[in-house]
Amino acid sequence: MTRNCLPQQLVAALAARPTTVALTGAGISAESGVRTFRDAQTGLWTRYRPEQLASPDAFERDPRLVWRWYQWRRRTIAAAEPNAGHRALVELEKALDSFTLITQNVDGLHRRAGSRNVIHLHGDLCSNRCQRCAAPSAHEDNETVRPPRCTRCGGLMRPAVVWFGEPLPASALSAAAERIAGAELVLVIGTSAQVYPAAALAEQAVAQGSMVAEINPARTPLSAKVRWRLDLAAAEALPRLAAVPRRPSAR
Numbered sequence: 420m421t422r423n424c425l426p427q428q429l430v431a432a433l434a435a436r437p438t439t440v441a442l443t444g445a446g447i448s449a450e451s452g453v454r455t456f457r458d459a460q461t462g463l464w465t466r467y468r469p470e471q472l473a474s475p476d477a478f479e480r481d482p483r484l485v486w487r488w489y490q491w492r493r494r495t496i497a498a499a500e501p502n503a504g505h506r507a508l509v510e511l512e513k514a515l516d517s518f519t520l521i522t523q524n525v526d527g528l529h530r531r532a533g534s535r536n537v538i539h540l541h542g543d544l545c546s547n548r549c550q551r552c553a554a555p556s557a558h559e560d561n562e563t564v565r566p567p568r569c570t571r572c573g574g575l576m577r578p579a580v581v582w583f584g585e586p587l588p589a590s591a592l593s594a595a596a597e598r599i600a601g602a603e604l605v606l607v608i609g610t611s612a613q614v615y616p617a618a619a620l621a622e623q624a625v626a627q628g629s630m631v632a633e634i635n636p637a638r639t640p641l642s643a644k645v646r647w648r649l650d651l652a653a654a655e656a657l658p659r660l661a662a663v664p665r666r667p668s669a670r
């Protein structure tokens with residue numbers, strides 16, 4: 420390890436400005452005050468598991484309940500700010516010639532931090548789509564307690580995110596797989612690496628021989644397979660990593 424606790428070989432690899440992909444999960448937003456998925460639910464929602472609310476069946480059974488849960492999450496996220504981890508990924512995007520951010524998060528904090536080249540695997544909490552005809556619409560009001568109706572077909576609008584049992588947007592998934600295929604270095608940040616197909620992207624990187632670094636204070640099913648494990652919070656590790664390609668010696 421170097422003095423600032425980064426593995427020396429990882430520092431050397433990053434200093435050579437490799438083609439880099441960052442794959443993020445809920446952990447990167449933890450220090451912004453957004454709870455991760457596998458944390459216990461809080462407040463009003465302790466009786467439910469996210470899997471019981473984030474599914475087409477749940478919405479069919481009780482659309483108002485599901486809508487209210489998402490409205491609560493939207494209010495939490497609206498009150499949150501990007502943290503040093505999000506900002507460090509913006510710095511990496513600026514510093515490296517080829518950098519792609521692939522995220523499982525729907526909170527929009529990468530975009531608010533200023534990341535440009537972002538592939539959203541699980542959709543976007545800031546928009547809605549019709550559950551019946553799939554017509555999209557912007558989301559405007561975080562306070563309404565029932566889902567609005569589609570202006571096209573009268574169906575119920577729902578958050579434009581991927582639910583359990585639903586396929587990921589094909590274009591996002593194929594773009595992500597393509598970027599991983601070309602990646603020399605992959606940073607896997609703040610994901611439990613349990614939800615597929617996103618978790619398969621990290622496995623693809625390991626299998627093809629890319630250099631893979633996992634940044635997560637807890638071990639995951641991926642931990643034993645990666646080249647480097649950084650047992651640190653994202654907001655601690657990423658600013659140190661982002662400083663590496665900016666150093667004069669790297670040029």
Ligand code: OAD
Nearest residue numbers: 444445446449455456457523581609610611614637652653
């Ligand atoms: P999880 O909640 O499953 O995992 C969050 C991970 O972040 C855990 O491994 C934590 O150890 C780690 N973590 C916590 N704090 C951290 C910090 N400060 N820095 C770095 N890591 C930290 O979230 P995801 O893996 O993103 O899907 O979950 C994947 C998908 O499951 C989500 O996108 C969501 C959920 O169902 C959909 O909404 C479709």
